[in-house]
Amino acid sequence: MAGNTAQAGTTVTSRVLAILDAFDPNHRQLSLSELARRSGLSLTTTHRVVAELAAWGALTRQAGGKYVVGRWLWDLGLLAPVQSGLRETASPFLHDLYGATLATVHLAVRDGTEVLYVDRLAGHASVPVVSQVGSRLPMHATGVGKVLLAYAPEPVRLAVLSQLTRITAHTITQPGLLSRQLGRVLREGFAQTSEEMSLGACSVAVPIRDRTGAVVAALGIVVPDLRRDRPRLVSALQVAAQGIGRSLPEAASS
Amino acid sequence: MAGNTAQAGTTVTSRVLAILDAFDPNHRQLSLSELARRSGLSLTTTHRVVAELAAWGALTRQAGGKYVVGRWLWDLGLLAPVQSGLRETASPFLHDLYGATLATVHLAVRDGTEVLYVDRLAGHASVPVVSQVGSRLPMHATGVGKVLLAYAPEPVRLAVLSQLTRITAHTITQPGLLSRQLGRVLREGFAQTSEEMSLGACSVAVPIRDRTGAVVAALGIVVPDLRRDRPRLVSALQVAAQGIGRSLPEAASS
DNA sequence: GAGTATGCTTCCGCTGAGCGAAAGGGTGAG
DNA sequence: CTCACCCTTTCGCTCAGCGGAAGCATACTC
Numbered sequence: 001m002a003g004n005t006a007q008a009g010t011t012v013t014s015r016v017l018a019i020l021d022a023f024d025p026n027h028r029q030l031s032l033s034e035l036a037r038r039s040g041l042s043l044t045t046t047h048r049v050v051a052e053l054a055a056w057g058a059l060t061r062q063a064g065g066k067y068v069v070g071r072w073l074w075d076l077g078l079l080a081p082v083q084s085g086l087r088e089t090a091s092p093f094l095h096d097l098y099g100a101t102l103a104t105v106h107l108a109v110r111d112g113t114e115v116l117y118v119d120r121l122a123g124h125a126s127v128p129v130v131s132q133v134g135s136r137l138p139m140h141a142t143g144v145g146k147v148l149l150a151y152a153p154e155p156v157r158l159a160v161l162s163q164l165t166r167i168t169a170h171t172i173t174q175p176g177l178l179s180r181q182l183g184r185v186l187r188e189g190f191a192q193t194s195e196e197m198s199l200g201a202c203s204v205a206v207p208i209r210d211r212t213g214a215v216v217a218a219l220g221i222v223v224p225d226l227r228r229d230r231p232r233l234v235s236a237l238q239v240a241a242q243g244i245g246r247s248l249p250e251a252a253s254s
Numbered sequence: 255m256a257g258n259t260a261q262a263g264t265t266v267t268s269r270v271l272a273i274l275d276a277f278d279p280n281h282r283q284l285s286l287s288e289l290a291r292r293s294g295l296s297l298t299t300t301h302r303v304v305a306e307l308a309a310w311g312a313l314t315r316q317a318g319g320k321y322v323v324g325r326w327l328w329d330l331g332l333l334a335p336v337q338s339g340l341r342e343t344a345s346p347f348l349h350d351l352y353g354a355t356l357a358t359v360h361l362a363v364r365d366g367t368e369v370l371y372v373d374r375l376a377g378h379a380s381v382p383v384v385s386q387v388g389s390r391l392p393m394h395a396t397g398v399g400k401v402l403l404a405y406a407p408e409p410v411r412l413a414v415l416s417q418l419t420r421i422t423a424h425t426i427t428q429p430g431l432l433s434r435q436l437g438r439v440l441r442e443g444f445a446q447t448s449e450e451m452s453l454g455a456c457s458v459a460v461p462i463r464d465r466t467g468a469v470v471a472a473l474g475i476v477v478p479d480l481r482r483d484r485p486r487l488v489s490a491l492q493v494a495a496q497g498i499g500r501s502l503p504e505a506a507s508s
Numbered sequence: 509g510a511g512t513a514t515g516c517t518t519c520c521g522c523t524g525a526g527c528g529a530a531a532g533g534g535t536g537a538g
Numbered sequence: 539c540t541c542a543c544c545c546t547t548t549c550g551c552t553c554a555g556c557g558g559a560a561g562c563a564t565a566c567t568c
Contacts, residue, residue: 068334298557
């Protein structure tokens with residue numbers, strides 16, 4: 001999941017973390033022995049630690065005997081300042097935007113060389129998309145990603161440009177082409193994609209700037225088709241982005 | 255925060271958890287010595303453990319030297335099945351509801367003798383309210399709380415009725431009166447409050463039932479004034495609640 | 509400037525929390 | 539019945555963890 005220094009390590013703390021690290025979006029519930037295997041610890045050790053975690057509420061044992069991340073950790077996670085200031089501030093604007101367009105609305109930040117989706121709104125009328133809150137996607141195939149990439153520091157941009165993996169037939173994999181697009185993003189103030197991440201989905205996105213003018217996040221919208229009313233969407237996005245930027249608290253801790 | 259067995263304990267795991275437990279909504283960032291104090295551990299121990307947690311990304315050290323819950327724990331928390339099925343399913347309906355009313359929309363479940371807010375939508379037009387995602391509020395003073403209380407098991411209801419703390423001048427503190435209201439909730443299928451939690455805010459709420467008919471959550475809406483269009487709101491809520499109930503996955507793990 | 513307070517980091521020898529092998533128990537398949 | 543799998547408990551050895559103490563750094567006072 002994270003940087004996980006892999007090796008079971010010798011400290012108890014690392015064992016505890018290794019056990020928790022065994023959970024990921026594809027493994028939300030694990031049996032004791034699965035936990036032991038995935039964390040690289042002996043069954044005995046796993047058993048002892050897990051029992052204690054469960055007693056504390058960090059893990060919960062389900063009916064079938066499998067363990068899942070418990071409510072205590074859920075609470076704890078919500079305390080993380082992962083853009084909580086940004087999310088709180090942006091929330092009403094996102095809803096306004098959703099109300100006006102009924103499309104899927106995304107709020108994202110850059111996390112290394114990927115896009116981290118901080119919030120997402122989707123109604124019934126919206127195009128189905130892959131992103132979820134907390135998920136990370138490649139930058140070069142998403143609207144918000146292109147915006148964040150265009151404003152990212154040089155090294156990041158180079159790193160991403162050298163790793164343009166294909167996702168759909170429309171994904172841009174030529175560094176030169178993408179680079180030119182990023183230039184246009186900077187000039188025009190918005191980015192767009194057409195079925196580059198998933199077929200049948202296009203997106204537009206704009207940057208969100210704090211009071212110092214620095215780009216701190218991106219605001220995007222996903223629709224089935226762009227040709228019809230891109231200007232309208234871009235305007236709506238820009239208004240919302242301005243509003244969010246203006247309401248942003250002074251110094252947001254990363 | 256949680257059941258926290260308080261005593262610093264003798265196992266390393268408990269020390270790790272004690273340190274993490276030092277964080278709560280009112281203490282989102284703590285210095286090393288604050289962590290030591292709040293967890294009841296020696297500064298040395300705290301230092302060692304915290305360093306390791308930070309290395310793993312479970313905690314993050316901010317500019318000022320204070321520690322906050324890190325992104326790793328945020329990710330982990332999102333994996334908790336805390337109504338994640340419910341939340342996912344309900345999300346589009348909540349947005350539909352928000353779009354139709356532009357009021358604050360709440361999705362809540364019962365957590366012991368309190369209401370746990372699982373999701374919340376609020377736009378600009380909405381009344382400011384105290385609730386946040388993840389926050390817990392007393393049951394007797396909120397719309398969703400009254401619904402959940404009305405359908406709660408006998409012991410829970412009795413426990414709550416014996417502890418009716420006053421919050422505003424309009425909070426209901428007489429067990430008999432509340433009890434009669436709960437009866438009406440069962441008969442009429444919705445609950446309401448008038449400035450019982452915060453002045454200037456009224457709410458209506460309805461139960462969400464799974465396919466077996468069991469009440470698994472409550473859906474509520476907060477508005478400045480009820481008199482005008484309560485019937486309309488109740489209808490909208492009921493439609494959404496029905497929809498959510500029908501779309502609910504088979505067996506949601508608590 | 510010295511003096512004091514507060515917070516963070518490093519060092520080091522003692523010791524008990526943690527370790528895993530092994531054995532025991534429960535369940536379900538063949 | 540055996541076999542396979544998973545979970546739980548026991549028990550002696552030992553090394554990870556412990557905290558006192560001392561070393562730094564910053565900041566505020568007199």
